[in-house]
Amino acid sequence: MLQGYTPWPDEVATKYRSNGCWTGETFGEVLERMATFTPTSIALIEGNRKVTYEELDDRANRLAHGFIHLGIKKQDRVVLQLTNTITFFEVCFALFRIGALPIFSLPLHRQTEITYFCEHTKAVAYVIPDVFDRHDYVKMAREVKGKVNTLQHIIVAGDEQEFLNVEALMSEESVDLPNITGSDLAFFQLSGGSTGLPKLIPRTHDEYLYSVRKSVEICELSERTKYLAVLPVAHNFTMSSPGVFGVLYAGGCIILSPDPSPDTAFPLIEKEKINFTSLVPPLAIIWIEAKKTRDYDLTSLEVIQVGGAKCSAEVAKKVGPSFGCSLQQVFGMAEGLVNYTRLNDADEKNVYTQGRPMSEFDEIRIVDEEDQSVAIGDTGHLQVRGPYTIIAYYNAETHNEKAFTHDGFYRTGDIVKQTEDGYLIVEGRDKDQINRGGEKIAAEEVENYLLSHEDVLDAAIVSMPDAFLGERSCAFIISQNAQLTGQALKSFLQLKGIAAFKIPDRFEFVHEFPQTPLGKVSKKSLREIIQDKLATKI
Ligand code: J2J
Numbered sequence: 001m002l003q004g005y006t007p008w009p010d011e012v013a014t015k016y017r018s019n020g021c022w023t024g025e026t027f028g029e030v031l032e033r034m035a036t037f038t039p040t041s042i043a044l045i046e047g048n049r050k051v052t053y054e055e056l057d058d059r060a061n062r063l064a065h066g067f068i069h070l071g072i073k074k075q076d077r078v079v080l081q082l083t084n085t086i087t088f089f090e091v092c093f094a095l096f097r098i099g100a101l102p103i104f105s106l107p108l109h110r111q112t113e114i115t116y117f118c119e120h121t122k123a124v125a126y127v128i129p130d131v132f133d134r135h136d137y138v139k140m141a142r143e144v145k146g147k148v149n150t151l152q153h154i155i156v157a158g159d160e161q162e163f164l165n166v167e168a169l170m171s172e173e174s175v176d177l178p179n180i181t182g183s184d185l186a187f188f189q190l191s192g193g194s195t196g197l198p199k200l201i202p203r204t205h206d207e208y209l210y211s212v213r214k215s216v217e218i219c220e221l222s223e224r225t226k227y228l229a230v231l232p233v234a235h236n237f238t239m240s241s242p243g244v245f246g247v248l249y250a251g252g253c254i255i256l257s258p259d260p261s262p263d264t265a266f267p268l269i270e271k272e273k274i275n276f277t278s279l280v281p282p283l284a285i286i287w288i289e290a291k292k293t294r295d296y297d298l299t300s301l302e303v304i305q306v307g308g309a310k311c312s313a314e315v316a317k318k319v320g321p322s323f324g325c326s327l328q329q330v331f332g333m334a335e336g337l338v339n340y341t342r343l344n345d346a347d348e349k350n351v352y353t354q355g356r357p358m359s360e361f362d363e364i365r366i367v368d369e370e371d372q373s374v375a376i377g378d379t380g381h382l383q384v385r386g387p388y389t390i391i392a393y394y395n396a397e398t399h400n401e402k403a404f405t406h407d408g409f410y411r412t413g414d415i416v417k418q419t420e421d422g423y424l425i426v427e428g429r430d431k432d433q434i435n436r437g438g439e440k441i442a443a444e445e446v447e448n449y450l451l452s453h454e455d456v457l458d459a460a461i462v463s464m465p466d467a468f469l470g471e472r473s474c475a476f477i478i479s480q481n482a483q484l485t486g487q488a489l490k491s492f493l494q495l496k497g498i499a500a501f502k503i504p505d506r507f508e509f510v511h512e513f514p515q516t517p518l519g520k521v522s523k524k525s526l527r528e529i530i531q532d533k534l535a536t537k538i
Contacts, residue, residue: 307438336388383410473504
């Protein structure tokens with residue numbers, strides 16, 4: 001058993017097996033099955049390159065053999081930071097086949113985050129593109145490798161320089177692959193987080209495949225699905241709700257978009273006759289606007305999902321009419337629970353709610369400050385337990401005590417209310433997080449980076465409302481250096497190497513922070529201060 005991983009209690013596992021949620025199948029087996037049933041169907045399209053199910057299966061196998069030759073073993077951790085490419089899938093399924101555990105980092109993560117993922121998991125390998133979006137990942141990997149002594153292999157898709165090339169690792173020489181079962185760990189997802197450093201979410205084949213299978217059913221994916229992946233495939237939404245894994249499970253075709261802009265995505269929709277895609281709310285706004293002035297045939301679109309952050313009713317109302325398709329709201333989390341509006345729901349549901357839990361085995365509770373259930377229709381804190389919601393983060397004992405209840409419910413940190421017929425409406429959040437158009441920022445993480453600046457005495461980050469992104473971040477700073485500027489702090493954070501979306505949008509220099517009656521920093525008051533300033537345009 002991997003140290004730091006809390007396995008499912010036996011009685012819970014037995015329950016989810018006997019009620020049919022967990023089938024024992026693994027991701028490696030799913031691909032093998034699809035390669036047998038639909039060998040010549042196209043699984044993936046990236047630019048002019050197309051890969052069939054049989055080819056994907058074969059290349060994942062050859063890479064699995066290559067990884068074994070390299071010495072990567074079952075349960076070894078591998079930080080995977082690939083973009084929306086076919087290679088992502090080859091590496092991913094190769095790792096699944098040998099039971100090594102990918103940590104799905106995002107393309108925007110930089111050396112501070114990657115170093116942490118590698119150190120925290122004692123990763124043996126790190127897989128990267130050479131250059132993407134003008135960022136040199138090889139250079140970054142060199143720096144990370146210099147700091148992390150467990151890291152043995154840097155594997156590059158593209159110009160590998162002194163490191164290893166993915167393509168060259170593909171091996172014809174067959175070796176025995178380890179036995180992988182449904183209850184084995186499959187990978188780690190990243191939590192949006194609220195405290196300290198990002199938390200890692202361990203997922204088994206059983207639980208994740210259940211969420212994929214259920215999502216496929218609800219979203220009605222089939223071999224005729226043509227899914228455009230515009231958001232990063234490594235994110236839980238794009239990966240499994242129903243996402244790219246859902247498409248592969250259903251035998252459909254994934255079209256990989258290198259970026260989410262309408263100028264890239266619209267021509268792909270026209271050319272490949274895309275019928276399903278997933279967006280975050282700000283992207284939906286951009287697409288709606290762009291549609292007015294661009295003349296592409298987008299009539300193949302059947303469903304546009306919007307999730308990751310609250311979709312305002314004004315935007316939600318426009319999606320269907322703008323694209324002549326259905327809107328599906330998705331309210332999910334990498335920790336588990338996913339809610340969908342259903343494809344045959346009335347407009348009112350699609351526009352005003354964030355959907356309802358996907359599984360009849362999802363147990364949700366909406367509670368007050370004392371963990372007591374509130375009446376239906378009242379607002380409260382959302383807690384959840386179920387067949388695909390984790391019961392503990394990896395290696396985070398102290399945090400787990402707070403994040404989960406004694407009876408195994410996950411405290412989502414979301415404030416919601418429920419309609420009579422079980423639909424959820426997201427009203428807010430009690431976690432110390434900023435949701436910047438779907439990208440999550442853990443306030444404390446960024447505060448700690450700021451506190452490492454010699455002139456910063458204290459830092460507090462809060463959200464400020466934004467018409468486009470929903471929220472942006474504002475850092476309140478206490479410093480004795482009157483010369484210190486927001487720009488200097490931005491450059492400091494950039495140099496430190498953190499994802500760009502975490503860099504505060506605005507800095508406010510103050511002499512003290514407002515306090516709560518208990519003497520803690522009152523983030524509520526800080527939010528009010530910045531809201532007032534924005535309202536008066538200071
Ligand atoms: C309001 N808040 C939302 C929504 C997520 C599917 C879809 C999204 C995610 C995701 C995901 C929201 N309205 N529609 O993993 O499988 C906020 C909530 C939630 C947090 C989780 C999936 N959809 N949110 O966004 O782990 O605060 O997952 O707890 O990144 O995003 O963020 P994340």
